[in-house]
Amino acid sequence: MSVNRRDFLKIVSMSTILSIGGVASVSSLKDQVEASQISKSPAALTAKRWAMVVDMSKFTSEADYQRCIDACHRAHNVPHITDNPKHEVKWMWTETYEHAFPGNEDAYRAEKFQHMPFLMLCNHCENPPCVRVCPTQATFKRKSDGIVMMDMHRCIGCRFCMAGCPYGARSFNFKNPRPFIDESKENPEFPTRMKGVVEKCTLCYERLAKGLQPACVEVSNGALIFGDIEDPNSAVRKVLSERFTIRRKPELGTGPSVYYII
Amino acid sequence: MYNGGKIIIGLIIFVGLVTFPFIFRGDKATAKPDPKVDTAEILKLPENERKCVESKEFMKREHMKLLNEWRDQVVRDGDTIYTNAEGKTFTMSLQKTCMKCHSNKSKFCDECHNYAAVKPYCWDCHIAPKEKQS
Amino acid sequence: MLEKAIYGGRRYWVWIFFLLGLISVGFLAYLYQFKNGLGVTGMSRDVSWGLYIGQFTFLVGVAASGVMVVLPYYLHDYKKFGRLTILGEFLAIAAVIMCMLFIFVDLGQPLRVLNVILHPTFNSVMFYDMIVLSGYLFLNLLIGWTVLGAERKEVAPPKWVKPLIILSIAWAPSIHTVTAFLYAGIPGRHFWLTAILAARFLASAFAGGPALLIILALIVRKYTKFDPGKEAIQSLGKIVTYCMLINVFFLGLELFTAFYSQIPGHMYSFIYLYAGLHGYSQLVPIMWVSSILAAVAVFMLVFPQIRKNESLLAIACIATFFSLWIDKGFGLVVGGFVPNPFERITEYWPTIPEALITLAVWAIGFLVLTILYKIAVSIKEEVVFDKYGERQIKAE
Numbered sequence: 001m002s003v004n005r006r007d008f009l010k011i012v013s014m015s016t017i018l019s020i021g022g023v024a025s026v027s028s029l030k031d032q033v034e035a036s037q038i039s040k041s042p043a044a045l046t047a048k049r050w051a052m053v054v055d056m057s058k059f060t061s062e063a064d065y066q067r068c069i070d071a072c073h074r075a076h077n078v079p080h081i082t083d084n085p086k087h088e089v090k091w092m093w094t095e096t097y098e099h100a101f102p103g104n105e106d107a108y109r110a111e112k113f114q115h116m117p118f119l120m121l122c123n124h125c126e127n128p129p130c131v132r133v134c135p136t137q138a139t140f141k142r143k144s145d146g147i148v149m150m151d152m153h154r155c156i157g158c159r160f161c162m163a164g165c166p167y168g169a170r171s172f173n174f175k176n177p178r179p180f181i182d183e184s185k186e187n188p189e190f191p192t193r194m195k196g197v198v199e200k201c202t203l204c205y206e207r208l209a210k211g212l213q214p215a216c217v218e219v220s221n222g223a224l225i226f227g228d229i230e231d232p233n234s235a236v237r238k239v240l241s242e243r244f245t246i247r248r249k250p251e252l253g254t255g256p257s258v259y260y261i262i
Numbered sequence: 263m264y265n266g267g268k269i270i271i272g273l274i275i276f277v278g279l280v281t282f283p284f285i286f287r288g289d290k291a292t293a294k295p296d297p298k299v300d301t302a303e304i305l306k307l308p309e310n311e312r313k314c315v316e317s318k319e320f321m322k323r324e325h326m327k328l329l330n331e332w333r334d335q336v337v338r339d340g341d342t343i344y345t346n347a348e349g350k351t352f353t354m355s356l357q358k359t360c361m362k363c364h365s366n367k368s369k370f371c372d373e374c375h376n377y378a379a380v381k382p383y384c385w386d387c388h389i390a391p392k393e394k395q396s
Numbered sequence: 397m398l399e400k401a402i403y404g405g406r407r408y409w410v411w412i413f414f415l416l417g418l419i420s421v422g423f424l425a426y427l428y429q430f431k432n433g434l435g436v437t438g439m440s441r442d443v444s445w446g447l448y449i450g451q452f453t454f455l456v457g458v459a460a461s462g463v464m465v466v467l468p469y470y471l472h473d474y475k476k477f478g479r480l481t482i483l484g485e486f487l488a489i490a491a492v493i494m495c496m497l498f499i500f501v502d503l504g505q506p507l508r509v510l511n512v513i514l515h516p517t518f519n520s521v522m523f524y525d526m527i528v529l530s531g532y533l534f535l536n537l538l539i540g541w542t543v544l545g546a547e548r549k550e551v552a553p554p555k556w557v558k559p560l561i562i563l564s565i566a567w568a569p570s571i572h573t574v575t576a577f578l579y580a581g582i583p584g585r586h587f588w589l590t591a592i593l594a595a596r597f598l599a600s601a602f603a604g605g606p607a608l609l610i611i612l613a614l615i616v617r618k619y620t621k622f623d624p625g626k627e628a629i630q631s632l633g634k635i636v637t638y639c640m641l642i643n644v645f646f647l648g649l650e651l652f653t654a655f656y657s658q659i660p661g662h663m664y665s666f667i668y669l670y671a672g673l674h675g676y677s678q679l680v681p682i683m684w685v686s687s688i689l690a691a692v693a694v695f696m697l698v699f700p701q702i703r704k705n706e707s708l709l710a711i712a713c714i715a716t717f718f719s720l721w722i723d724k725g726f727g728l729v730v731g732g733f734v735p736n737p738f739e740r741i742t743e744y745w746p747t748i749p750e751a752l753i754t755l756a757v758w759a760i761g762f763l764v765l766t767i768l769y770k771i772a773v774s775i776k777e778e779v780v781f782d783k784y785g786e787r788q789i790k791a792e
Binding site: 095 | 434442660661
């Protein structure tokens, strides 16, 4: 039987595709690590939904909030970009009232409130737009405790999440961050990131897994109250029931988990 | 065949080019990889406790898959404890578990990776333990 | 049929090698960007999308505009577009390839791009964008190639092409709507958060794409023996006119909502782009160039006496194309990021490596377009003209 060239090429390419596909699917099924071998650490802190209350009355000096920012940036090897402010990477920083809560401008607000240094971080929203837009689920909302996480291994650096975040909480690694990390202050227990991925506060998930409070909360001397907002007995719920709080841009429906007591 | 002379010469040149790296190779490039497990941290352990997370054969074959699984479990599911085939528990972490014993990346990890010309990008982010220059 | 692309005169090869030169330079620039990261561009933490994504957005419109020729011909039997459809389909192929390249060069971790397929995310608009763009590319390749192949053999195309053509007609507006959805559903960016964004995208696509097609058709007529048809070009000109008018009208609607409501968040981006905000006014000159070009284009297109003159029509189309290229390929994206969520301003301007990479992607698109057009024109010349060089079918 003679086959003409075109049909021969069709047969060869179809068989190649099918055999590669077949081998790939079979080999991916063997040797999976069994799920029964994986478990959570017994010391881990758990919650239905973590929240944080920033008590602005307790931030009286620059040292107060700089301590929190430094603890966060040191624990996570956040680079300090010095050569170009456009490439800044920050997980926690401060803004004045009119920039933290735009749309609330008032020329007659008291001086004291105009210059207050509001601590900014990812709000770990209940309904995060960044998670909604990520095409690879590199950023995702943890089902266990509501933390909006980052999977640096999966991020393709498309920066859709940065466009989607209404709070400007995300930073992109425009270049290799390692030269900008002070080696003497590096935390060897936590990785750095590489160029081309987006990063932000991840609510110290690695510390929560060991039973520790987030780094910023630990050094805040009570200025940051952290806890499970769905536990009626938590410290966060206690504060929320006693004091008036505001959140950033609540009208957008994102459901931010960071509250501010002014 | 038509142009037989040119075709055969061309074929000889082609075969020569393709097999060149296999014929002319330096001994360094083909020296069998010899990953060293005699780090200070491993030597501190008593002899019968010098066991990795899983057996040597398993790790040799599957450490890439194991690390991928660990990565997804820790980052995506939030679980950190791994119980191996013998019931011993470990924290799933490249930097905090694996590299604590295998603190000699250049004499351990890089040995096989260099031989196989593989460049895993783990170290772009995960901090390799500082090694003493010897 | 590909062999038609390797036969050409001196002019053809000079053009091909010019494009290859641009591509090589841009490729080297891309290697520089790949090694050093996206910091070599002008993007910043505040303006995290720039020229690459702007050009992608503009080119999706150009790709979708192929439907403007295909729909009248296949759905409504408008025979006059018979010789334009292949040019429209091949323009769509080149445009979609450019779109995909622009996305690729914009990624921070391009080697992981397959994660979008390995981890499908049904709530992400970008996932659907990848599907619709790939589907549209495949459809146009299959349809264009099959119809052209049938014409070359002087037979009717196979029956299964017709349903695919109908599918491509429905698919074309969808690619641009999905691209608009990338922007129109983002809660924090008031410049983009408008229901009319998808409609604006379609109107500007159907003005800018046919404008480019008219210019390409005139070039094809000038440099080859193939004439796409005077009436076809005039009909396209009417389409450009109406769509440009609708596009300008839609912009007016946006300006009304922003400035009559006097809501600061709605007004700021427009003020930044057209007048400057808090002393930052880097984009004001080019946005006004875009507006003036649009006004000139509309004026020239509206009057039939001007539009019927093909040289003046060409000028009007060039003005239309560049006006929309600035507006959609630059102003739209940067405007969304200024001011930032803290109502601060970081400006954006592309750097030289960024510009070279952009130029290279355009050159790749034009290379694909040239090769495909060479094939199409070579076949049409054989079939439509007999061996004495006489026209068998008169240009209507």
